[in-house]
Amino acid sequence: MMSEYRLLIDGQLVAGAGRMDVLNPANETVLAQCPLADLDQLEQAVAAANRAFPAWSQTPIADRQKKLIQVADAIKANADRVTHVLTGEQGKPLEQAAAEVGFAEIFCRHFATQELSSEVLLEDDKQRVEIHRKPLGVVAGIMPWNFPFLIAVYKLAPALLAGNTLILKPAPTTPLTALILGEIVKDLLPPGVLNIITDNNDLGAALTKHPNIAKISFTGSTPTGKAIMASAAGTLKRLTLELGGNDAAIVLDDADPKKIAAGIFGSAFLNSGQVCIALKRLYVHESIYDSLCDEIAMMANSAVVGDGMESGTQFGPVQNKAQFEKVCHYVESARQTGKIIAGGAIPDRPGYFVPLTVVRDIEDGTPLVDEEPFGPVLPIIKYSDLEDVIARANRSPYGLGGSVWSSNLDRAHQVASRIDSGTVWINQHCAFGPHIPFPPAKESGVGVEWGKEGLEEFTAMQVININKLG
Numbered sequence: 348m349m350s351e352y353r354l355l356i357d358g359q360l361v362a363g364a365g366r367m368d369v370l371n372p373a374n375e376t377v378l379a380q381c382p383l384a385d386l387d388q389l390e391q392a393v394a395a396a397n398r399a400f401p402a403w404s405q406t407p408i409a410d411r412q413k414k415l416i417q418v419a420d421a422i423k424a425n426a427d428r429v430t431h432v433l434t435g436e437q438g439k440p441l442e443q444a445a446a447e448v449g450f451a452e453i454f455c456r457h458f459a460t461q462e463l464s465s466e467v468l469l470e471d472d473k474q475r476v477e478i479h480r481k482p483l484g485v486v487a488g489i490m491p492w493n494f495p496f497l498i499a500v501y502k503l504a505p506a507l508l509a510g511n512t513l514i515l516k517p518a519p520t521t522p523l524t525a526l527i528l529g530e531i532v533k534d535l536l537p538p539g540v541l542n543i544i545t546d547n548n549d550l551g552a553a554l555t556k557h558p559n560i561a562k563i564s565f566t567g568s569t570p571t572g573k574a575i576m577a578s579a580a581g582t583l584k585r586l587t588l589e590l591g592g593n594d595a596a597i598v599l600d601d602a603d604p605k606k607i608a609a610g611i612f613g614s615a616f617l618n619s620g621q622v623c624i625a626l627k628r629l630y631v632h633e634s635i636y637d638s639l640c641d642e643i644a645m646m647a648n649s650a651v652v653g654d655g656m657e658s659g660t661q662f663g664p665v666q667n668k669a670q671f672e673k674v675c676h677y678v679e680s681a682r683q684t685g686k687i688i689a690g691g692a693i694p695d696r697p698g699y700f701v702p703l704t705v706v707r708d709i710e711d712g713t714p715l716v717d718e719e720p721f722g723p724v725l726p727i728i729k730y731s732d733l734e735d736v737i738a739r740a741n742r743s744p745y746g747l748g749g750s751v752w753s754s755n756l757d758r759a760h761q762v763a764s765r766i767d768s769g770t771v772w773i774n775q776h777c778a779f780g781p782h783i784p785f786p787p788a789k790e791s792g793v794g795v796e797w798g799k800e801g802l803e804e805f806t807a808m809q810v811i812n813i814n815k816l817g
């Protein structure tokens with residue numbers, strides 16, 4: 348029997364105005380039915396969040412911290428169930444789904460330890476200037492489908508800690524784990540503090556222009572991010588937009604291909620390449636190009652791609668049909684513009700499976716190199732001149748992450764500082780944590796998530812400036 352999934356509105360689990368099938372990407376069968384909210388239910392969620400805001404924002408931060416610890420405990424207690432549903436709806440292997448749920452708990456516990464203390468900027472006989480951080484009001488968190496549970500939790504934790512109330516809206520193809528989150532924390536939070544609604548890609552605009560929502564925290568594609576910015580302009584909402592990326596990695600001529608291949612392979616193909624900060628363009632110096640291509644192709648050829656529920660599976664399917672078709676298109680275009688040395692043959696079977704595909708002898712100016720494939724396809728580009736390759740890495744409109752690989756850390760550092768992206772890693776890629784800010788550059792977004800700076804994005808700064816002689 349299928350589980351009954353319900354929306355969370357004003358502290359109640361409720362049926363949706365409509366229903367929708369959620370597919371398992373590993374076999375395209377119906378995994379579950381999920382409720383669909385309509386505009387009335389969206390309005391109920393916004394009204395509930397507004398009603399809850401005054402009391403929640405006045406709740407001492409120590410009490411809000413305790414609530415987040417209870418949320419983290421609930422995630423831990425329900426980890427097995429969430430893990431299985433996550434693999435079912437998203438496709439990733441069970442072990443990686445368990446890791447995602449574990450990370451969600453870690454993010455929640457981290458923000459439960461954070462403070463938003465006021466500071467005295469200056470004080471003398473005449474004047475005292477204080478800086479305070481106040482919650483914004485109702486925040487709407489809009490999520491993508493690649494890490495549906497982790498992203499829901501890492502929006503929830505800082506938003507609620509800061510004293511805001513929240514409406515979460517998962518992506519239509521991965522709504523189930525977010526709905527479970529609502530179910531497991533419902534009784535821990537006052538009614539209306541957290542609301543979870545679902546849609547079929549049709550409620551985003553109503554949220555982003557709503558006059559009673561103060562901030563949008565969005566993770567998703569750059570085109571949708573631009574639509575949100577335009578939609579939010581009418582009410583001048585605060586925005587945090589974590590968008591697409593096309594992370595370049597530059598391998599210097601002194602790197603050891605055998606030593607770095609596993610790190611590069613792992614960060615290119617993690618979650619079957621469906622990671623905003625996956626390594627997506629690999630630039631390798633000509634002196635080690637052949638050997639690094641061979642190492643990475645060997646790993647890709649021996650990788651086990653399959654149903655995430657089956658033991659031994661290392662990489663799951665692409666999450667949904669539209670994305671699968673997009674990735675297949677990139678594979679086809681790469682066949683014309685480069686040489687496929689691993690993968691490339693889409694299996695004729697149910698499920699959105701794409702073998703890990705490695706493409707060499709491909710250049711800038713091709714779709715696979717210039718665009719964001721968001722799937723398990725890695726182009727490896729040869730370079731000879733370091734200045735030229737830095738310019739090529741920076742030519743992208745995106746600027747989420749990037750990396751430099753070298754046996755000489757000083758040299759790598761010099762190159763890293765010239766990469767135009769929010770994060771640059773050295774001899775690694777994709778490393779992150781709740782205490783490390785995650786800032787996008789260029790069209791990869793606006794604002795910052797995580798770290799102290801990410802928490803502060805859920806607040807408004809207020810200056811109190813006192814004339815002591817008045």
Ligand code: NAD
Pocket residue numbers: 489490491492493516517518519547548549550551552555566567568569571572574575589590591592622623719721747791792
């Ligand atoms: P998407 O932009 O299509 O959808 C994301 C969310 O936005 C979904 O919940 C969707 O329903 C909603 N949405 C759609 N239209 C909307 C509108 N007009 N207004 C408001 N909301 C709307 O993205 P996706 O395909 O789900 O995710 C893949 C993309 O997300 C990739 O580009 C990837 O790089 C990016 N991503 C970025 C990060 C990051 O932190 N920078 C993390 C994960 C994914």
